[in-house]
Every structure is written in C-alpha cells, then in structure tokens.
Amino acid sequence: MKNYLTRRGFIRHAAAGSAALTWLSSNQAPSVFAAEADKPALLGGTPVHTGGWPPWPTWRQSWEAAVLDVLRSGHWFRGAGEHVAEFETAYAKLLGAKRCLATASGTTALLVSLHVMGVDAGDEVIVSPFTFIATYNAVLINKALPVFADTDPATLTMDPASIESRITDRTRAILPVHIYGMPCDMDPINDIARRHQLAVIEDACQAWLAEYKGKKCGVLGDLGCFSFQNSKHLPAGEGGAVTSNSDDLLDRCNSFHNCGRACGNFKGDRPYFTRGSNYRMQQFQAVILMQQFDKLVRETEVRRENADYLTAQLRQIPGIQPVRLPENSRAVWHLYPLRYDAQQFHGLSRGKFIQALNAEGIPFGGGYEEQYYDGLLDEAINSRGFKRLFSPDRLKAYRDSFHELKGNRQVCDTTVAMYQSVLLADRGDMDHIVEAIQKIHKHSADLAKAAS
Ligand SMILES: Cc1ncc(COP(=O)(O)O)c(C=O)c1O
Numbered sequence: 001m002k003n004y005l006t007r008r009g010f011i012r013h014a015a016a017g018s019a020a021l022t023w024l025s026s027n028q029a030p031s032v033f034a035a036e037a038d039k040p041a042l043l044g045g046t047p048v049h050t051g052g053w054p055p056w057p058t059w060r061q062s063w064e065a066a067v068l069d070v071l072r073s074g075h076w077f078r079g080a081g082e083h084v085a086e087f088e089t090a091y092a093k094l095l096g097a098k099r100c101l102a103t104a105s106g107t108t109a110l111l112v113s114l115h116v117m118g119v120d121a122g123d124e125v126i127v128s129p130f131t132f133i134a135t136y137n138a139v140l141i142n143k144a145l146p147v148f149a150d151t152d153p154a155t156l157t158m159d160p161a162s163i164e165s166r167i168t169d170r171t172r173a174i175l176p177v178h179i180y181g182m183p184c185d186m187d188p189i190n191d192i193a194r195r196h197q198l199a200v201i202e203d204a205c206q207a208w209l210a211e212y213k214g215k216k217c218g219v220l221g222d223l224g225c226f227s228f229q230n231s232k233h234l235p236a237g238e239g240g241a242v243t244s245n246s247d248d249l250l251d252r253c254n255s256f257h258n259c260g261r262a263c264g265n266f267k268g269d270r271p272y273f274t275r276g277s278n279y280r281m282q283q284f285q286a287v288i289l290m291q292q293f294d295k296l297v298r299e300t301e302v303r304r305e306n307a308d309y310l311t312a313q314l315r316q317i318p319g320i321q322p323v324r325l326p327e328n329s330r331a332v333w334h335l336y337p338l339r340y341d342a343q344q345f346h347g348l349s350r351g352k353f354i355q356a357l358n359a360e361g362i363p364f365g366g367g368y369e370e371q372y373y374d375g376l377l378d379e380a381i382n383s384r385g386f387k388r389l390f391s392p393d394r395l396k397a398y399r400d401s402f403h404e405l406k407g408n409r410q411v412c413d414t415t416v417a418m419y420q421s422v423l424l425a426d427r428g429d430m431d432h433i434v435e436a437i438q439k440i441h442k443h444s445a446d447l448a449k450a451a452s
Contacts, residue, residue, distance in 0.1 A: 040443045041359035043450060049361030049432040056421040057235045063291040070283045083286040095216040097243040099250040103257055106205040106227025108279035109240035110138035113223040116252045117173050117199035119144050122389040124170040128158040128177040129408045130368055135177055135203050140380045143389060145398060151408040154324045159407055160188035173199040178207035178217045181332035182325060186212050186220040206334035208234050209300050213328045218243040228289055234296050236285040303333045303423040306430050313434040317441050319344025337367060337417040345444035352451045354416055360436035367415035372402045
C-alpha cells in the first residue's frame with residue numbers, strides 16, 4: 001500500500017491519530033469519549049479507523065519454488081522457455097478470448113495494438129480523457145492525435161454520445177478505457193465504430209475479469225490491452241497482454257512485438273515481414289502471474305461484495321453519489337470512486353473532505369485531473385513532427401477543443417476514490433468508511449467553518 005501511495009501520489013493516507021486511542025463503540029464508551037469520538041478527527045476528535053488497511057501486493061511462500069525453477073533453468077527469455085506461452089493460453093481461457101499475447105507492460109500492449117490496427121503518423125484516435133497518462137502517450141508515440149471524447153459524469157467512462165462529432169477523415173480507431181475496472185458502455189461504441197469503419201481497442205489495463213453483457217472486458221472490441229504492473233489486481237512488477245478473438249490480428253501483434261519476426265499465418269520465405277520492436281514478456285513475469293489466477297478470482301469477489309455493500313450504504317448520504325454501471329455489467333474496482341457534492345456538505349471543498357476522511361483513517365484521494373492541460377499535449381503538438389503531420393488550423397482547433405470537455409471537468413472536480421486493497425478488508429472496516437463519511441456530513445458546517 002505504501003509503495004502504491006508513493007507511486008501514484010494521489011491517495012494521501014491518513015495520519016490516523018494517536019495509537020493510544022482505540023475506537024470504542026458508542027454503547028461502551030464513557031460519555032466524555034462518546035463526545036470525543038463524534039467530533040471529526042480533523043477538529044481534534046478520535047479517528048473512526050485506526051487499524052490500517054490490507055497491504056499490496058501480497059504473495060505466498062508456495063510461489064517461491066516456481067520462481068526459483070526459472071532462475072535455475074537459465075531460460076529467462078520467452079524465446080527459450082515455455083512459461084510465457086503457458087500464461088498466454090491460461091489468460092485467454094480465463095477471459096474467454098481466443099488468443100492472448102503477453103507483453104512487457106500495458107503501455108507496450110497499447111503500442112502493439114495501435115500499430116496493428118493501422119494507426120499511423122498523422123492519424124487521429126478517439127480516446128477517453130479520464131485515464132492514466134499511458135493511454136494518451138501510446139497514441140502520441142505513434143505520432144497520432146489523441147482526440148478526447150467527453151466523460152459521462154454518471155459512469156466516469158467515455159460518453160458514447162460525444163464520439164461521432166469528433167470523427168474526422170483522419171480517425172482510425174476508438175480507444176475506450178474501462179477505468180477503475182468499470183466497463184464502458186461498449187454496444188453503442190462498437191456500433192459507431194462499425195458504421196464509420198473504425199477499429200476498437202479496449203484499454204482494459206485496470207479491468208481484469210470485469211464483465212459487460214456476459215462477456216469479459218478485453219474481448220469486446222478488436223483488441224484488448226491489460227497491465228500487470230505492481231499496483232494491479234494481477235501484478236508481476238511489470239507486464240501486459242493483448243487479447244483478441246482474431247488469429248490474424250494476434251499473429252500480427254506477435255510479429256510486431258518480436259522485432260517483426262514472421263509468426264503463425266505470416267510464416268513464409270522471409271523471416272521478417274513487418275517492422276517491429278521488442279515488447280516481449282520475460283519468463284519470470286509469466287511464472288509469477290501463473291500463481292495468481294485463483295487469488296485474482298477470489299479477491300475479485302471480495303472487492304465486489306464490499307463495493308456493493310458500500311454503494312448501498314453510501315448512496316443514502318446526501319451529496320455522495322456512487323457510480324452508475326452500464327446495464328448488465330460488473331466492475332472489478334481497481335479504485336472505488338464516488339462523486340462528491342460540496343453543496344450538500346455546507347460548501348466543504350473536495351480537498352478538505354478528503355483531508356477530513358484521511359484524518360478519520362480512511363484513505364480516499366482525488367481521481368485523475370484535467371491532464372490535457374498539464375503540458376504533455378502542448379509539448380507534442382508543438383514538436384517538429386506533429387507540426388509536419390497536422391495543419392496549424394487542425395492543431396489550434398484540437399487545443400481549443402479541450403474546453404468542450406464539460407463532463408470530464410465535472411468528473412475531475414468532484415470525484416474521490418479509494419484504492420483496491422481497501423476493499424479486501426473486513427466488513428467491519430467497510431462500516432468504518434460509512435461511519436466516517438456520515439460523521440463528516442453531520443459536522444460539515446463546523447469543518448467548512450474551520451477551513452475558511
Ligand atoms: C488505464 C491504464 N492504461 C494503461 C496503463 C499502462 O500500463 P503499464 O503501467 O503496465 O505500462 C495503465 C497502468 O497504470 C493504466 O492504468
């Protein structure tokens with residue numbers, strides 16, 4: 001947990017107060033402590049939760065033998081060993097995909113997929129703006145423009161109604177992101193893609209086992225991309241995968257990720273039939289991932305049960321809006337998000353709300369910010385390459401279009417979220433989360449006054 005917090009930097013874990021003060025339920029507590037416990041911890045009261053939260057990642061001693069076997073075999077590279085291929089077969093089966101290609105990371109899975117779907121210099125890709133920055137980068141590295149669809153404030157995912165107006169004669173693909181493990185509404189997205197002959201690449205880097213209408217995320221478009229970075233539900237330090245039901249596309253992905261070496265149906269006279277790079281997974285990554293399938297399935301159930309419980313409790317608090325999922329879909333909650341309405345908390349700012357929760361021992365943070373203003377896109381569109389590929393008018397219109405992302409702005413301004421391992425805690429700990437938010441709501445006038 002601590003490493004994750006440092007890496008992502010947006011969940012500021014609570015300084016949960018004096019260790020000497022343990023939580024006393026109101027019927028056990030002497031009245032002086034009952035009053036103290038009711039007072040927000042940020043104003044000097046007793047924190048609701050002092051017990052810490054489950055760490056991440058976790059491993060078992062029983063995995064060590066398999067890792068040592070790889071070490072001792074000397075077959076560390078996928079070309080000489082079987083573990084990466086075993087992982088690919090097993091992961092495809094877990095997802096109900098025809099094929100899987102393991103990659104070095106989620107970013108390289110996206111790079112492979114964009115290349116294989118024909119995204120080239122000077123093209124445009126319609127992207128969800130509310131995502132980890134790697135989604136933007138993968139498009140930019142292909143010298144294409146990430147054109148942002150708006151975010152639906154109710155679902156935090158790509159609003160299908162905002163896609164068509166952004167399609168130009170340069171658009172090649174749509175890149176929806178199942179952010180926080182919450183499935184995008186894929187039927188309308190696929191329908192638009194079909195009508196405009198666009199590829200659909202799912203960024204499922206946070207959505208292992210998430211489901212939409214009976215199918216797993218990652219097999220809903222042409223290609224699906226996954227990440228197995230350390231913070232993820234199926235972690236291997238780094239790692240990634242591309243999934244698909246198309247042999248042709250997966251053979252192309254395999255070749256591109258392996259320096260252009262011909263693979264599957266493309267094997268012929270020439271050893272190299274395409275450009276390519278080295279985006280291969282190592283045997284060590286594969287063997288660590290293989291140990292965790294049962295754990296992933298079991299922990300996904302626990303996260304879902306706790307998230308459902310929280311949602312049912314928290315939606316009763318004025319000003320707290322849990323996320324709406326598309327019909328007949330199941331999230332896996334890489335983060336558990338809520339929309340916060342400061343008006344219902346006497347104007348207590350989102351930042352102060354988060355601070356008050358952290359003081360209660362509840363590790364909420366903010367979500368993604370409006371990253372298109374962070375300078376990365378300005379650097380790209382002012383580069384020599386982009387200026388050569390796009391007209392000044394197109395680049396100006398592109399830059400100006402960020403102001404149209406009203407839904408995304410609302411989401412960035414009002415979302416608060418908790419990291420996945422919190423959902424692996426006990427039901428009693430979930431009650432602490434509910435209790436802390438109720439307490440802050442009850443005392444929001446005092447908290448807002450103290451903050452002003
Ligand atoms: C939505 C999303 N896309 C892409 C990536 C990139 O994956 P990786 O860090 O494995 O390169 C991540 C990883 O955090 C992600 O969360």
